[in-house]
Amino acid sequence: MLTTDRAIRALSLFFFLLLSSLLCPLTQAHSILPERLARVDAVVNPTIAFSDYPVKDLFHSDFSQLQPSHSFLLRFTAFDMTITLHLDPNPDLFHPHARLTTHSTDIKEEPLFAGDRVYKGWVISPAVPDKQAWARITFHQPEYPLPHPGHVVFEGAFQLGWDIYHIKATPHFHISKRHDDPIPTQESPMVIYRDSDIHASSLLARRHANDSDFMCAMEEMQYNQKLTGIRKHTNTTDGLSKRDDSMNALQGCPSTRRIAYMGAAADCTYVGSYGGIRYARLQMINDWNVASAVYERTFNVSLGLIYMHMSLPQCPKLVDAQKTWNQGCSSYYTINDRLSDFSLWRGNRGDDGAALWHLMTKCSTGVKVGIAWLSQLCETQVSQQIEENGSSEWVSGAGVSSITRDEWKVVAHEIGHGFGAIHDCTPQSCPCKHSGCSCCPLSDTTCSAGDTYLMNPTSNVTTEDFSPCSINDICGSFPNIGYCLQSPNLRTTNSFAMCGNGILEPGEECDSGSTDSACCHAKTCKLKSGAKCDDYSEMCCLNCTVAPSTAVCRPAVSECDISEYCTGQSTSCPADEYEENGTVCGNSTLKCASGVCTSRDEQCIARGLRLSVTEDCPFQEDSCQVSCADPLNPGNCLVLSGVFLDGTECGLAGFCEKGKCISTGALNTLAAWVAQNKQIAIPVFLFGSLILLGLLGWLAWFAFTYHRRRRRLAILKHKSSHSSFPEAKDIIPTKPPVAPVVALEMNKKQDDDEAWELRPLGSSAPPARSTSLHRYNLSEGNFVPVAQDGGMSRRWGNNNGMAGDDEAAGECPTGTTAGRHRRVKSNA
Known part of the structure; x- marks a missing residue:
């Protein structure tokens, strides 16, 4: 019997192990074991106070009057203490034209922010300076009944001291809790827990440096590996070499606040886990509201929403070819595949105004709960990358996060990758040298960040801070990839003025917070006697009076920034301004662009730091896409994501503007070409x-000769009109008119023996028009009467004047030769 029992137990154990081995891959495909909580408490006695309530009724439990535009005080009890939060509306969380798309029986689109009550503020505590203990809270009215009428449910997080407190609706807490997490002893619609109550994971203690199961999915994508410069690590190094980049954390981050408006989508598994579109949407809004607090405080950048795309909670039986990312969890469809498909969908949308898109899902892969493309902020296009195994992956400005207990931290972590941050170094990845480091060391002398900061490869961190190295990477990348971020909109909210919140509001002369200042009464928000303004509330107020025009109200933070001075007439500081783009800076080797002293080479160095890039690509200087020379093959170009800063030089005398090279004119283009090609231009x-x-010279000679000819003609014309000489046309000999040729003969006149006359040959009558003798004057071209011959004899004869016989016979004397007849032209 004992043997039989042992056999049954052994057989049962065998089948148990076999079943476990079969089910294990399916479980790891979409599950993760979070850190165990040591303590969870209930949120008790929540009350609210508005400034226009009487003092004796300041706090009450009726939340029915709460509006999205209200400023108020929230008070509740937890962990044996009373906590008070000052909360204001957070209108910047939603773009003014934000849209919500839901898929039910048909596609429905509506304004995103209608009715949402989203707030930001700080903890009011004597032990914490004003506004340094941040708070982010979202209110909603659940469909399930609450213990008291007028109650609402609120979720969010806040910082108190060095600890972070998380508030979750009880049903949402149960979605992501461990089976062995404690449950509050007191029943409440909301629970609260602290990061300090999280136990260290025993799994991390057993992790090895070469254990790829615990490697973040971001580093598995070959595109990200190229940007991080991943190489095989060895433990033979003697320590961490000095990083080439300095730890000047804020250099490159915006000096004035910017907003990164994002698109957020939820697949069917995420919506189904939260019980429908309404609660999934509220959870996502809460994630972005809390994550934005970290980015505002660290980088001066807020996270906002411009689109939300919500799927049905039931996963489709046939996957939509246009949205292949919207499918159920499976072992053959990993979180990497989901990111690639979602990136293709995002890229097909084009430039829709979203700086990044993010997908929320329930489906993790093993312990990998999130994944994102590196440095893809503001990238709206999609590109295809070929893996070494021949498969392809789609790259765009996108990321994926899955459900965890501290979901907002995963979202903030993956967005950090999009902003340009890689993972912090861990004890398993240290030591490493700079050329082989695929992680971010804590400092110049310390490699491991100690699994502490937000960009730790695992999601179980107990802080909301970015490491100094991550801050340096994001600020260094921001000038190159943050060109699509927007300034805060100037929408006003109809909030109640609340004296003592440190914000100067309509109806208040000053507001110095909870304590009096030298110029302001804190309780009444009125200026003290003789004070014209309050130094605490106004940037151009000095010693309770308007600061002079020599006072600097906003000092320059870089060589290309301009210090703003007070006007001497107003307590407000003028708008922030920068040096003109193209201004020489950096020891005359760089130029200003968008307030940053930089160049194309400098921007390539900043973007390709871990690729050892030193200069831009000389073959792509007419492009504003970040293209850098390959250090391994200078003849090739490395095309990185993002574009050069607005104002960066491009082409010939052009400058970049929103990713396009803008020309400055033909003359500037020609001058730039000459400056760059002197060896050709000079010859x-x-x-x-x-x-x-x-x-x-030829034109001058032609003009001179032409002028001289015209002048000579003019002189001749002038002389002819003022003298007796015939005109030029009469002086120039012309060809005489053609006349018939007549044969003539010389005969004596009948009535005069001494006279001779010309008659036609063989005729007894003289010519009709010939009554006297004529001779042909060759010089004048006509017949001249003999009597007009200037004294010559009227007869032709020999030397003694007597006519000879042959002349008498009509032969015309022609010098030495005589002839019987002579043909002459008649003038008839």
Whole structure:
């Protein structure tokens, strides 16, 4: 019997192990074991106070009058103490034109922020300075009944001292809790827990440096590996070499607040886990509201929402080809695959105004609860990357996070990758040298960040801070990839003025917070006698009076920034301004662009730090896409995500503006070409100058001769009009008119023996028009009467004046030769 029992137990154990081995891969595909909580408490006696209530009725439990635009005080009890929060509306969480798209029986689109009560503020505590203990709270009215009428449910987080407190609706807490997490002894719609109550994980203690199961999914993507410069690590190094980049954390981050408006989507598994679109949407809004507090405090950048895309809670039986990311969890569809498909969907939307898109899902892969592309902030296009195994992956400005107990931390972590941060170094990845480090060391001399900060590879961190190295990476990347971030909108909210909140509001002369200042009464928010303003509330107020025009109200933070001075007439500081783009800076080797002293080479160095990039690509200087020379092959270009800063030089005398190279005109383009190609421009210029001088000389000679000819003609014309000489047209000999040729003969006149006459040959009558003798004057071209021959004899004859016989016979004397007849032209 004992043997049989042992056999049954052994067989049962065998089948148990076999079943476990079969089910294990499926479980690891979408589950994670969070850190165990040591203590969880209930949120008790929540009350609210508005400034316009009488003092004796300041706090009450009726939340029915709470509006999205109200400022108020929230008070409750937890962990044996009373906690008071000052909360104001957070209008910047939603874009003015934010839209919510839901999929039910049909696609429905509506304004995103309608009715949402989202607030930000700080903890009021004597032990903590004003506004240094941040708070983010979201209110909603649940569909399930509450213990008291007028109660609401609120969720969020706040910082008190060095601890972070998390408030969750009880049903939401049960979705992500461990089976062995404690439950509050007192029943309440909300629970609260602290980061300090989280136990250290025993799994981390057993982790080895080469254990890829605990590697963040971000580092598995080959595209991210290229940017982080991943190489095989060895433990033979003698320590951490000095980082080439300095730890000047805030250099490059915006000096004035910016907003990164994002798109957020939820797949069917996420919506189904939270019980429907309404609660899933509220949880996502709470995630972004809390995560934004960390980015505002660290980088001066708020996180906002411009789109929310909510799927049905029931996963489709047939996957939609347009949204392949919206499918159930499975072992063959990993979180990496989901990111690639979601990136393709995001890229097909084009430039929709979203700086990043993020997908919320229930489906993790093993212990990997999130994944994102590195440095893809403001990237709206999609590109295809080919893996070494021949498969492809789609890259765009996107990330994926799955459900965890501290869900907002995972969201903040993955958004950090999009902003340019890699993982912090852990004890398992240290020591490493800079050329082989794929992680961010704590400092120049310390490698491991101690599993402490927000960019730790695992999600179980007990702080909301970024490490100094992560801050340096994000601030260094921000000028190159943060071009799409927007300034806060100037919408006003109809909030109640509350004296003592440190915010100068309408109706208040001053507001110095909870304590009096030298100029202001804290309880009444009135200026003290003789004070014109309050130094605490106004930037251009000095010693309770308007600061002079020599007072600096906003000092320059960089060489390309301009210090703003008070006007001497107002207590407000003028708007922030920068040096003009193209201003020489950095020892005359760099130029200002968007308030940053930089160059194309400097921006390539900042973006490709771990790739050992030293200069931009010389073949892509007319492009504003960040293209850098490959250090391993200078003939190739590395095209990185993002674009050069607005104002960065491009092409020939052009500058970048929103990713496009803008020309500054033909003359500037020509001057820039000459400056860059002097070895060609100088010979061409000399040869062209010679040709031009020759052409100008010929034109001058032609003009001179033409002018001289015209002048001579004018002189001749002038002389002819003022003298007896015939005109030029009469002086120039012309060809005589053609006349018939007549044969003539010389005969004596009948009535005069001494006279001769010309008659046609063989005719007894003289010519009709010939009554006297004529001779042909060759010089004048006409017949001249003999009597007009200037004294010559009227007869033709020999030397003694007597006509000979042959002349008498009509032969015309022609010098030495005589002829019987002579053909002459008649003037008839």
